[in-house]
Amino acid sequence: MSCAFSAVTMAQPNPLTTNRLSTYAIKLPPFLGSTRKLRPHSLSKSLPSPSKSLRSSTSSVSDVVKELKSNLLITKEEGLELYEDMILGRAFEDMCAQMYYRGKMFGFVHLYNGQEAVSTGFIKLLKKDDCVVSTYRDHVHALSKGVTARAVMSELFGKTTGCCRGQGGSMHMFDKEHNVLGGFAFIGEGIPVATGAAFTSLYKRNVLKEAGGNTVTLAFFGDGTCNNGQFYECLNMAALWKLPIVFVVENNLWAIGMSHLRATSDPEIWKKAPAFGMPGVHVDGMDVLKVREVAKESILRARRGEGPTLVECETYRFRGHSLADPDELRDPAEKAHYAKRDPIAAMKKYMIENKLVNESELKAIEKKIDEVVEDAVEFADESPLPPRSQLLGNVFADPKGFGIAPDGTYRCEDPKFTQGTAHV
Numbered sequence: 001m002s003c004a005f006s007a008v009t010m011a012q013p014n015p016l017t018t019n020r021l022s023t024y025a026i027k028l029p030p031f032l033g034s035t036r037k038l039r040p041h042s043l044s045k046s047l048p049s050p051s052k053s054l055r056s057s058t059s060s061v062s063d064v065v066k067e068l069k070s071n072l073l074i075t076k077e078e079g080l081e082l083y084e085d086m087i088l089g090r091a092f093e094d095m096c097a098q099m100y101y102r103g104k105m106f107g108f109v110h111l112y113n114g115q116e117a118v119s120t121g122f123i124k125l126l127k128k129d130d131c132v133v134s135t136y137r138d139h140v141h142a143l144s145k146g147v148t149a150r151a152v153m154s155e156l157f158g159k160t161t162g163c164c165r166g167q168g169g170s171m172h173m174f175d176k177e178h179n180v181l182g183g184f185a186f187i188g189e190g191i192p193v194a195t196g197a198a199f200t201s202l203y204k205r206n207v208l209k210e211a212g213g214n215t216v217t218l219a220f221f222g223d224g225t226c227n228n229g230q231f232y233e234c235l236n237m238a239a240l241w242k243l244p245i246v247f248v249v250e251n252n253l254w255a256i257g258m259s260h261l262r263a264t265s266d267p268e269i270w271k272k273a274p275a276f277g278m279p280g281v282h283v284d285g286m287d288v289l290k291v292r293e294v295a296k297e298s299i300l301r302a303r304r305g306e307g308p309t310l311v312e313c314e315t316y317r318f319r320g321h322s323l324a325d326p327d328e329l330r331d332p333a334e335k336a337h338y339a340k341r342d343p344i345a346a347m348k349k350y351m352i353e354n355k356l357v358n359e360s361e362l363k364a365i366e367k368k369i370d371e372v373v374e375d376a377v378e379f380a381d382e383s384p385l386p387p388r389s390q391l392l393g394n395v396f397a398d399p400k401g402f403g404i405a406p407d408g409t410y411r412c413e414d415p416k417f418t419q420g421t422a423h424v
């Protein structure tokens, strides 16, 4: 499918130059389970809909993905790897919920349940040197990239054994060894960082002629984030410089309690890509095999030096926005619809029906992962808390600017430090 993306997104007639718009029937991709209908803003009633002409300019890429179905064959080993990674993500997050409610974690904690096919489908194709940039919903991206459950759990417990020595917490997973370049609490904040990482890779390859400078960066972010300016600025820059990056939108249809269909002028995010001269793809984000097919091509495109791709994965979160959210705004019918499309159950069914594995092999994986997660909790619980002297470490590029008193001691070592910093 090497040119599937470009065939769909680039070769369509330009609505600005053709008079025959009506030939290209409006075809909204099915926002599968959403019970919401697009409610036009009152202003738009009197205006011709700009999104209408945009919609008519391209056909749905989900059709292309459907055509791939017959090729969605994986080996047993690949299937088991994908299954194990998704089970790890799910079991880890379920354990986080338990630990959060037992008071072991602090601050906001955003879980990834339901979206596992996106992380697994993309990240399991990466090499160690490739980079991942995430959001505040970042635990599972870090796990898929190879950060250990111990390091992620300890980070959540605020312990020194965490991947950021307990200083980052749930929303700021960072791991140099695995090139996890951060979770980011401000939405959209990670997109320029990912764009910079992709630029670094290109610079190393083309200017410094470094061997191995062929890495790819994946930027993950949500549907709500696509209404932020940084998204557009980075699409422009990445397309202009043909950066080796894939922009992965995890469209779970909601931004906290705001429906994507109410907040976005044209809810089909993938269609924004051709405006920047890059392919845009819409894929069923509840199907790890479909995600993986699209991921393969977009990652390869980036590695071949053909530039960025925008991939919109339609997915759903099975829990509230964060563990502090009672999740009362989403329609129970919508939740039930997506619960039936659980990506883990679907993958299990696929592998068993295709006789790739038997039930007991999958059970063995589930048992192994339960042990990994239990071990992570015990490890995190027993790990030490950071010393007070670590408070300002890694906060300022030059700690002398703030953290060190004129006599050379760390200000945070002052016994009165925690009473407030204004006087120091």
Ligand SMILES: Cc1ncc(C[n+]2csc(CCOP(=O)(O)OP(=O)(O)O)c2C)c(N)n1
Pocket (backbone or CB within 6 Å): 137, 185, 186, 187, 188, 221, 222, 223, 224, 225, 226, 250, 252, 254, 255, 256, 321
């Ligand atoms: C710059 C900025 N503005 C506002 C917020 C508050 N905020 C936190 S999460 C969120 C919604 C993001 O939704 P989406 O991008 O769809 O991600 P999801 O939570 O669905 O994964 C907002 C607006 C923020 N974190 N950062």
Ligand SMILES: [Mg+2]
Pocket (backbone or CB within 6 Å): 222, 223, 224, 250, 251, 252, 253, 254, 255, 256
């Ligand atoms: Mg969202």
